[in-house]
Amino acid sequence: xxxxxxxxxxxxxxxxxxxxxxxxxxxxxxxxxxxxxxxxxxxxxxxxxxxxxxxxxxxxxxxxxxxxxxxxxxxxxxxxxxxxxxxxxxxxxxxxxxxxxxxxxxxxxxxxxxxxxxxxxxxxxxxxxxxxxxxxxxxxxxxxxxxxxxxx
Numbered sequence: 001x002x003x004x005x006x007x008x009x010x011x012x013x014x015x016x017x018x019x020x021x022x023x024x025x026x027x028x029x030x031x032x033x034x035x036x037x038x039x040x041x042x043x044x045x046x047x048x049x050x051x052x053x054x055x056x057x058x059x060x061x062x063x064x065x066x067x068x069x070x071x072x073x074x075x076x077x078x079x080x081x082x083x084x085x086x087x088x089x090x091x092x093x094x095x096x097x098x099x100x101x102x103x104x105x106x107x108x109x110x111x112x113x114x115x116x117x118x119x120x121x122x123x124x125x126x127x128x129x130x131x132x133x134x135x136x137x138x139x140x141x142x143x144x145x146x147x148x149x150x151x152x
Contacts, residue, residue, distance in 0.1 A: 047085070047110055058116060058137040065131040072133060076121050083133065084111040
């Protein structure tokens with residue numbers, strides 16, 4: 001079973017190290033920080049988003065490093081803005097004879113939705129540059145003004 005786990009496993013353990021009950025754990029820890037597998041977790045946590053109220057519009061900024069414009073889908077429906085991103089990554093290593101030593105593929109998806117009501121959806125403008133998605137969400141003219149509610 002351990003042969004399926006993408007870390008160094010037991011192949012780097014010498015006979016002397018195998019007597020150490022923590023040698024396998026140490027190898028896993030070391031491979032986590034030195035192997036390229038953790039890049040597969042790019043979508044394990046959600047991406048960071050800032051939403052700013054600029055008076056007549058909202059400005060949304062989402063950090064999506066390593067993505068391309070084609071990897072991202074943006075939808076506004078029933079007051080919900082949804083940002084979805086998916087990516088497939090492949091890492092191929094071959095020897096000179098063309099026999100595979102290692103082939104890895106990583107696929108991941110992330111999605112976030114925000115309730116932002118009172119948006120003029122016909123005039124939403126989005127731009128993606130250098131891993132940052134910027135969305136301008138203009139407010140509709142008939143958005144009621146917020147009023148202060150007294151707390152008793």
